[in-house]
Amino acid sequence: MKKMESLQGGETCPKTAAINSNIFLIGFMGSGKSTISACFKKNYGMDVVEMDDWIARREGMSINEIFRVRGESYFRDAETGLLRELQDRTNTVISCGGGTPLREVNVAEMKKSGKVFLLTASPRTIYDRVKGSRDRPLLEGHKNVEYIAEMLESRRDRYEAAADVIIETDHKNASEICAEIMKYLQ
């Protein structure tokens, strides 16, 4: 199971009605996708698909092992395949991998069944959230603010182009972020 980095403050969200579409959470590693998904599940009763966990379970390997044994492009194909399978869902929060929106075909799949929310955070915040984790092969050996800032910058345009809405997460707790997202769905 994906470990969640904690955001600022408390983690409770107000309850609300189910939604007819889906919420796709995109953003860099450590931007808070898993934490916000868990908040939606706990407090709004929504279903959650944690893409990395689903792929790892199916492959019977950790994300690190998939990258090492099968290679990154195999993993990227698995992401596209999973998004296609999710088309019939509603009331689901899909927590995408950090690289999922980098493929245009993936973004097109997301838009067919939901709204895409980009979670953003500063490189320093991201570093603080990911520094203790060992399950992100693309950051192994480069876990520092400068590298994160560079990688973030190289992805920024594609992240922003994929997003229907951009949500800044620095200095907000999960509850505030969930509520902010829900406002765009009502």
Ligand code: S3P
């Ligand atoms: C990746 C992010 C990871 C995971 C894989 C690749 C990326 O997901 O999918 O290690 O390319 O940014 P998280 O963003 O959930 O850490």
